[in-house]
Amino acid sequence: MFFSSPNQTIRKAFNRIFDTTPLLISLVAALVVASVLLIAMSTDPLQAYRSMLNGAVGTENAFAETLVKAIPILFVAVGICVAFRGGVINIGGEGQMIAGALAGVSVALIATSLPGPLIILFSLTAGFVAGALYAGIAGFLKAYFNVNEILSTIMLNQIAVQSMNYLLNGVLLDPTEAGTNHIPKTAKILAEAQLPRFSITLPDAIYGALQGLGFAGTPELFARTRLHYGMIIAILLAVIIYMLLWRTTIGYRIRAVGENENASRYAGIHVPRQIILAMFIAGGCAGLAGVVQVLGLQYRLQTDGSATGFTANAGFNGIVAALFGGLNPLGAIPASAVFGGLLVGAQKMQRDMGVPAALITAVNGLIVIFTVSSQMFARRRARRRAANEPPRSERVLDAAVNTPMEQQT
Amino acid sequence: AQDEPFRVAVVSPSAINDLAFSQSMYDALLTIQAEMGEANFVFDFQEGTFVVDDAAVALRDWASSGNYDLIIAHGSQYGSVLEQLAPEFPEVSFAWGTDVNTFGLDNVFAYTAAADQGGFVNGALAALSSESGIIGVVGPVEVGDAKAYVDGFIAGAKAAKPDIEIQVNYIGSFSDVPLATEAANTFIANGADVLTGSAQMVVGAIAVAQENGAKWFGTQSSQSELAGDAGVLFQVYHWEVVLRDIIASIGEGKLGGESYILTLENGGLVMET
């Protein structure tokens, strides 16, 4: 990947596109299956999908909502890239998001005397650390007690929800709500602790062109939407984690352990430490997802007793986005956006067409199934490609390097 | 006397047929529609929106479309979303519940139910009809409407029969039917002959009451069909009482700033058998 000539780079880019083909096909396949369900419910699938597309990118606001939805998914997905590269299946994004949000909101509510940027910084840090430590439990149990991390993270998700319910009903409860019967929630964080909304001013030329295409908004793109700076943080994080994974010794060790635990151990790499670290980073990213939801969007943490009410399943969807992005943090950026659009668009479809929310859950499941299943085809391709990469077989090389003597018998 | 129908959009957490919270609103909208006629009143309903952030997207979409006369966020978890959203669309009227807080905004109505009132009635009657002197209460999470109902229920029962034993179990979930059911079984095994409970996961508990010859008292919607012989009394929410007022206000050009409470007195809460 790093020693490539320009020619190789082009070939690799080309291969990447082909590697994503099975994923896109799987996406389409899931939607085709979903259209069967739609027809069964006497809904016109074409119209439904048009509504979906419209809901995802049809308007400035829709597009902004797509990105808003993508933010926590991207955070989680970036972390999942590290975990999976390190050979750890982290299903605990939901719980880690909650842990991050709890710590982050606590800091934001306590450190009110500090300047805004510092509150944000400390709050984000607290969120990262809390998520990291929480995931670290599962990492520790896997590294030292051989506890299957899939199971422990699922259990930890449940524990996180109950802890959130307990804290939001207790010490973190908004003092003005104490004694009332309102939904448990924290106080609102200070305005200066909130992540600013994000907008860009379009250059005249582009704006003109967009207007020509029927764009109705102002040149201040996203100004009247909920899009916030969490997006920029998430993208920065993706780049940093990309560098970490492929440019630093830390990432090298994590990947080495993920690919081959034994060889790493033999080479003197402390395997348990890498497992915990991978889980730690993954959890930290998920923790950031949680705290950014609070600082950028909800400005307080509240619970309806379930995890989903807060996380919107980003802890799971992040896994799918990571797979979609080829377990590469940079690939996770477009993957999360696509996934965010899918979810936001599906909601629109639900509103426009009266499709039940349950259908969207089912389709979500189909997308996961088709995505993981399509990996086999990607693997096959990769193998075939490896086979065709010249010159490869030892025999070819043999012939080139030392011409053997003629056989003698 | 309008040409255009009155348009309402509603988002709610659970399903419209939950025999509880969401259904109470859905039924109320149907009632209003029957009253005003389908040509004059239409509504869009996005159910199953447990995810607060998804509700935010929906509310924003509706608000920015400019197509609706009233947008209802039916769930107290949607409050902070509305608090942010409403100021951005001052020309649109919003309503939300269950709460009394309009955030000082004059385009937000708030509504809630004095669930403790019907709870009190249910509790008193339950205590009087219990022979064993033990009553079981299944709650979801110890907050909001459910807590109000349960607190009212306990107060009513104690008032009617001070020595009544009330066993309460908040199972920690709005959806865990197996656990709620087993909680009901536990009460029965402990000698309870009257059960009550709030929220949509009580359906199994109702079946337990029926099977064991215990009595069931319900809240939010009528569960008489499910409860059969076991069902005694249901506190039913009639949001149409509130909706009528809100619609009238909007007709007069007043987009919010008011809060409403369903009570037994104003007919918003009705005890049904």
Next chain:
Amino acid sequence: MSATLPTGHRRIDQLEMRGIVKRFPGVLAVDHVDFDVCSGEIHALLGENGAGKSTLMKMLYGLYQQDEGVVRLNNAEVRIRSPHDAIQNGVGMIHQHFMLVPSLTVAENIALGMKSSRGWRLDLDLVSKRIRELSERYNLKVEPDIPTWQLAVGEQQRVEILRALYRGAALLILDEPTAVLTPQEVDDLFVILKKMTADGHALIFISHKLHEVLAISQRVTVLRDGRRVDTIPTEGATRLKLAEMMVGRPVVLEYERPEVTVYSDRLQVRNVSALNDRGEVGLRELSLSVAGGEIVGVAGVSGNGQHEMAQVIAGLRPLTGGKIEINGQDVTGRSPSVVRKMGVAYIPEERMIDGVVKDFTVAENLVLHDHGRKPFVSQRIFMNFKAIRDACQEAIRAYEIKTPGPDVPIKNLSGGNIQKLVLARELARQPQLLIAAQPTRGVDIGATEYIHRQLLKERARGTAILLISEDLDEIRALSDRIVVMYEGQIMGIVPGKDVNIRQLGAMMAGTPLDKVAEMS
């Protein structure tokens, strides 16, 4: 009409493979090979690693499907699509890696996949009874009720043979059956094989050990690069001739081992004990020392503690007792990275599992443990890919590693070249002590020669070398002293020169050196 065998199964009078071709992506593994074997015959199959021997046999056993060619059994064409088909046709196979389910007992392993005489219930008692009968007849002693993980390697092999016989194998393929046996066990095996041929079984025998092939077979077929070089009668063949047929050029079978300066002890192992993977005692009170400039060969049947010993020294396995010193410094219980910093290099025996990260590039693999050191790292955590690449180019050149370049995944290299890379990596650090476990296993003769020369060069440089190998020829060719291990203990230490092979064999089978001396 073919006769039946004493086991009651149908005899295979003749099996013929004609024009067999098998391609793998990028490799023509088997290229128009003809091969045949008759009842009562042992036909040996010879060839370097990767020549296609196992692939050819796996097709006969239904594990692979040939791309071209036919198989004829007693002159009738058969199509073998799965091991199930093979078994139905009376073909059995003892694999290079044993195919037993460790948690199952001997009887269960043998009953696996067979119809039970009791229908839906297992009939293990009946199976055990038949096992006893069969083991009586062929002198294959095994206990039916013991889980197979408790068996020694030789016993496991007996179970495999029994299983094949039990299932009515009239033709038995033995893929490198002697690789893991002591000389004595090899002798025992040969007795069994001869008995089987006398009974009318047909046997195919694969081995790298030329003297074994000469001792047991009637005919030899040599494969090279997937093609059949020739089939010749064993009578009249010599080791040198067979070796040349395999390699395609004259080969050296002995090395010069010049006298070098011997330094003080680099490695001191004192009374070390440790558990094996199953939690049993794997090493008992083991003591050993290796001096600089000395090669100490460790002989023994695999699974007798060699692996555990290497791991304990490298810091990869906790000890339950004893002490290890390197250069006089106590490293007992220290982590692998500390031990490596003391100047220990380790060529692990399972190179694909423990030696390299398959999906990493050649360059990335080269720095598997030095990735955190200058010059491979800049500003403490960023990897310096230029330096790594340069170092890799240099290693490729110096160690004659055949690869398209430093940045291809290492799994694309052949076994011998992967081993050379591991060697390059381990020697790059100019170690004080080199642990070389099976350094030439699965490596062809050319690369073996090269690796042996490198080891001798290291010895000349003054490195202490602990050479663990199951290949007695290798041990004898390279070692200054030979240590024989049995069940985690040292049976004796003998000088490498003029060692008596019988003596070694007896020690490998568990007789301590002093007893061996008494016997002779």
Next chain:
Amino acid sequence: MIEQLLAPSVFAAAMRLATPYLFASLGEMFGQRSGVLNLGVDGTMLMGAFFGFYTVMITESLLLGVLAALITGLIMGLVTAFISVTLKAEQGISGIGIYLFGLGMSELLYQRLIGTPKSVSGFSNIYIPGLSDIEFLGIGEIFFRHNLLVYVAFALVPVSAFILNRTPFGLMIRAAGQNPQAADAMGVNVTRVRYITVMIGGMMAGLAGASLSIALLKVFQQNLTSGLGFIAVALVYFGRWRPLGILIGAMLFSVVQAIQLQISAIGIDIPSEFAVMLPYVITIIALVFASKRMEKPTALTKPFERGES
């Protein structure tokens, strides 16, 4: 107080609570012993619960209801096997997909076909004559006053043990999970074995769902199982892939849950959140101890490819 917490009724409740776990975990165990992790049990349970319930609602035949649940589970199992065995998808994640699909699909069907919560008459309790009257230690109440499916679930423990340890098929399952290459070389069709075990697992998950919807709860609602299937998977690890271990795990978990219910009911004042989280905490602790002496099927989650060793 202790007396109340350890009353026979608490243990009887534990027996009921354990029933769906037993069905689902024993079924999952077969799949895992052959090398396939199915994390989608909960989705299959929901589908089984729905179709079992719906069939009983329409036909009023419990037999048909059970049959419908079994067939539903079988089909879900077939799909799962196709994804994990044939397409060799990463099992930890495809399971999540199957779960989400089952969750959404069962709710969708419920909304379309039933609409509003209804109850069916379902399996009623069978008092085993004689035994159910045993007063001693509350044995009668604890063990012998349950509905048919509770008895079936417990009976399946020895049956599963028998299948696994005493039949040729059990032998194949164990071999396929420990050393599929070896099993294949012995003529065992590893793929077929795995398909069958995953389908058995599916059927038992379907039955687990039905045990809720037509026996224990007698109602259906969206997400009826509320994550019970995931605990069932954990119990397989906990029980170290043995029926008896699973029984112990399921009972431990259920007893804790039943006691937790009783704690709240009799008004012992600990925050309900802690009571609810208790079983999960205990599961994690138990996993720590269970994992120490792992006897995990070596090939678990590893797709089988002939000729690769």
